[in-house]
Amino acid sequence: MRTHQIPSGLLPSHRALYYGGGWHKPIRGLYAETINPAYNEAICEVPVASSEDVDAAVQAAHQAFSAWAATTPTARGRLLRQAADVLRQHAQELALLDSLNNGNPVSILAHDANFAADGIDYFAGLATEIKGQTIPMGDQNLNYTIREPLGVVARIVAYNHPLMFAALRIAAPLAAGNTVVVKSPDQAPLSILRLAELIGGIFPPGVVNFLCGTRECGEALTQHPLVRKITLIGGVPTGKAVMKNAADDLKPVLLELGGKNALVAYPDADREKLVQGIVNGMNFTWSGQSCGSTSRVFLHESIHDDVLADVAALLASKHKPGIPTDPETTMGSLVSAAQLEKVQGFVRTALDEGARLVTGGKQPDNANLKDGFFFEPTIFADVDASMHLAREEVFGPILSVFKWNDEEQLWRDVNAVKFGLTGSIWTTSLATAHRAARRIETGYVWINNTSQHFMGAPFGGIKNSGIGREECFEELLEFTYTKNVNLKLD
Structure with missing residues (x-):
């Protein structure tokens, strides 16, 4: 039973599936409750x-x-630009809906809708740039290439930024001439239903389609013979399952998966900016639920103790879990009971393996948060590369701190994980920064910065962190194939 009031008119008015330009009740009549993770109701x-x-x-x-x-x-x-304008007009409403459904703080979620709108505008502007080439064949032949759209594209999005992912990720395939079916995350489908209400009618019937569903829905999308490409933002096990299902029809995939990302600090790093960057890079605002979080921090032994103390002090003053829909909250809840249990399991294992708990490590002592899936921002020190916490993605608010003194061993430890999404290098030496950027095995590198995305800059990972690049011109081409045409000139 719901006991906490929801603002009037906030929830989507349609509780159905959107496809073919209209709303449809599920054929089997299946419905499920979606919850508010702040209250578990x-x-x-x-x-x-x-x-x-x-x-x-x-x-x-x-x-x-x-x-x-x-x-x-x-x-x-x-x-597409019309859709972007609508997103901007409803940014605050969409932020509140996501906050209600996935536990992220409403105070900064409006950025999600605006970033998605900017991305849609970016790809709208590139729609005319999908060009072929002419190939010299002599006087008797005209040879050229055409970029053709693939057909139906399935987009499966994650719960940590459902509105942003759903809205932004339709832009490139639509600009290239494909039609799209979006599957909402199991845990947080409400903003996708509202997105369908807001922008579905802008496009011709069937061009954009939105489904809510669980594993069966996702598997059916990956296996459907008319789906020409599958994309996923999610975890590694789901990514592997998508690839296996797509293999039967040799469907191409685009996967943005997990990360166990490193932040490497050299002795000459700007101390104040480094401390701020460590806290920001962990994405405590989202309770660490971000694939790009720099959750492994490697501090040179000459600065380790002082920086660690400063990070703990800044974290205590900056982030404390609170009700996500409260504008004053800077750190929300985890999305589900399962995610909370997973985070708690990592804490137990880290302690058993000898890591030192610096701060956090438990649910907050706050009566207002007792029913929700909240967890304190947590730091472990004395972590080494053999520990479970050093190797596996938590997707929760746990920061691991390592001490290093040998650069060759540092890079062996940094690159030892099976992930390769993002990395962050902190130094005031331009030469050191360039060398480090070459040595870190990731698809995306920040130097003296963390967490920021730049539209037009390719985002994506290597190893188990994914396949392909997004938020750039390359993403647009991901949804085309090259056709060669040869014209015989008689």
Whole structure:
């Protein structure tokens, strides 16, 4: 039973699946409760798409594809810009809805809608840049290439930024002339339903489609013969399952998966900025639920003790868990009971393996938070590369601190993990920064910075952190194939 009041008119008015330009009740009549993780109480029921619903949505997208692909790039870009404008107009409302459903603080969630809008504008502007080439073949032949859209694209998004991921990730495939089916995260589907209400009608029927569902929905999307590409933002096990399912039809995939990202601090790093960067890089605001979090901090032994003390002091003053929908809150809750249990398990294992707990490590002592999935910002020191905490992604608010003195051993430890998404280097030496950027095995590197994304700069990982790049021109080309045409000149 819901006991905490929800602002009037905030929840989506439709509790159905959106495809083919209209709202449809789930074919099997399946619904499930979605919860407010701050109180562990139900918000409302949402539809659950079965394989039959997936087929209906994909068929609608397939039927819409030919006309959408034939739409001029400028016309596609114009509709995308309309969608971006709508997102900006409703940014605060969407922020509150996500905060209610996934536990992130409303105080900064409006950034998600605005970043997505900026990204949509970026790809709208690139719609005319999907160009081919001419290839010299002599006087008797004209040879050229064309970039063609793939067809129906499935986008499966994660719970930590559901609105931002769903809105931003439709832009590149739509700009390239594809139609899209988006699957919302199991834990936080409400903002995707509202997104469908806001922008679904901007596009021709079947061009954008939104489904809520669980594992069956995702598997049906990956296995459907009319889906031409699968993309996922999620964990490594899910990414591997997507690849296996896609393999039967040789579907290409684009995967943004987990990270166990390192922040490396050299002795000459600017101390004050470094301390701020360590706290910001862990994304405590999202309770550490971010694939890009720099959760492993390597401090040179000459600065280790002082920096660690300063980080603990700054963290205590800056982040304390609170009700996510309160504008004063700077750190929200974990998304679910399962995620809370996972974080608690990492704490137990770290202590058993000899790591030193510096701060946190438990649920907060606050009666107002007793029913929710809150966990204190946590720091472990004396961590070494053999520990479970050093190797596996927590996706929670736990920072691990390592001490180093030998640079060769440092890079062996930094690169020993199976992930390779982001990394952060802190030094005032330009030469050191360049060398370190070459040595760290990741797809994205910050120097004297953390967490920031730049539209137009390719984001993505290597190893188990994923396949492909997003937020850049390369993402646009991910949703095309090259066709060669040879014209015989008689």
